[in-house]
Amino acid sequence: MRPSLMRSASQLLRRRSYSSASGQPERKVAILGAAGGIGQPLSLLMKLNPLVSSLSLYDIAGTPGVAADVSHINSPAQVKGFMGEDQLGEALKGSDIVIIPAGVPRKPGMTRDDLFNINAGIVKNLCTAIAKYCPYALVNMISNPVNSTVPIAAEIFKKARTYDEKRLFGVTTLDVVRAKTFYAGKANVPVTDVNVPVVGGHAGITILPLFSQATPATNALSDEDIKALTKRTQDGGTEVVEAKAGKGSATLSMAYAGAVFANACLKGLNGVPDIIECSFVQSTVTELPFFASKVKLGKNGVEEVLGLGELSDFEKEGLENLKGELKASIEKGIKFANEN
Ligand SMILES: NC(=O)C1=CN([C@@H]2O[C@H](COP(=O)(O)OP(=O)(O)OC[C@H]3O[C@@H](n4cnc5c(N)ncnc54)[C@H](O)[C@@H]3O)[C@@H](O)[C@H]2O)C=CC1
Ligand SMILES: O=C([O-])CC(=O)C(=O)O
Secondary structure, three states: OOHHHHHHHHHHHHHHHHHHHOOOOOOEEEEEOOOOOOHHHHHHHHHOOOOOOEEEEEEOOOHHHHHHHHHOOOOOOEEEEEEOHHHHHHHHOOOOEEEEOOOOOOOOOOOHHHHHHHHHHHHHHHHHHHHHHOOOOEEEEOOOOHHHHHHHHHHHHHHOOOOOHHHEEEOOHHHHHHHHHHHHHHHOOOHHHOEOOEEEOOOHHHEEEOHHHOEOOOOOOOHHHHHHHHHHHHOHHHHHHHHHOOOOOOOHHHHHHHHHHHHHHHHHHOOOOOEEEEEEEEOOOOOOOEEEEEEEEEOOEEEEEOOOOOOOHHHHHHHHHHHHHHHHHHHHHHHHHHHO
């Protein structure tokens, strides 16, 4: 055979074996709030994910443009845009994962809880539709305040009799992403090698990075360094809000973190073993009904909620200090869902 023919035959074989090896299950991912600051780059990143076969982009405005734009990228996922409430059902039907970055972001001087009044209602409506149109989907909740929006979602699903605690996740991956970056910078270790669990919740002192469990371990950091790293991780969102000076909160790093977490969920669904990420889930790790910790992901969502491991005295104190605020935020979400 001529070398050029041999080359094209082997290229074809490689392509064939690639496409049969990639024989992954078809997976539909829906993004609600897809035209927003997080939604747009997250749509881009999910379009690039080879595990996604269908990408459904929903928002109350702007999705036709985002969908047309993203759909021109030459990756396998088929993209469709949906706009307005009458298209929400179609957007959701058949979804394996629904990612929710819908709602208003903070401005300087606000806490995440200041977003409650607007975002609680948005999340409630979207979760009512999820219960109706794709009750078996894994829900990745990004909308703030996560410490309350996840309990709201749980109550809405309970009312619709579709609740399965294995399928509801508050996305706290950005806290992990930040903890890894800040630790690597301070400990002077390669950032791509770093792992740091972050537990608790997703607001201020409820964010508790466990630097005593960070890998690669280092003894180069003093107690003061650890305190400063903890504070920077807890205030990471505010750092971005202030730097953006009224133009919103973290969008690009959040889109990255959201894509990392959704990819982990997809791998778990597809049966890839040993997929572990931190997430805010229904939990018995502490006395609080929801808590972020390491979670093992599997074919049905949460396979196992992992414990906290050994904590330093500083972390033990942080854990006790966060419980009051986290409990109040959880209860606020539950009360809202049942009274509105
Ligand atoms: N979990 C986390 O770590 C993080 C959470 N966030 C939160 O994510 C949310 C979104 O932030 P951004 O994208 O920056 O805001 P944004 O304002 O840029 O985008 C929000 C999008 O949601 C859409 N939206 C509003 N109501 C909707 C509804 N009923 N259905 C569907 N879409 C609707 C808007 O049209 C807009 O396109 C905020 O609540 C923010 O606090 C932000 C960063 C990190
Ligand atoms: O700080 C905010 O409002 C947005 C957010 O949750 C984060 O960046 O962690």
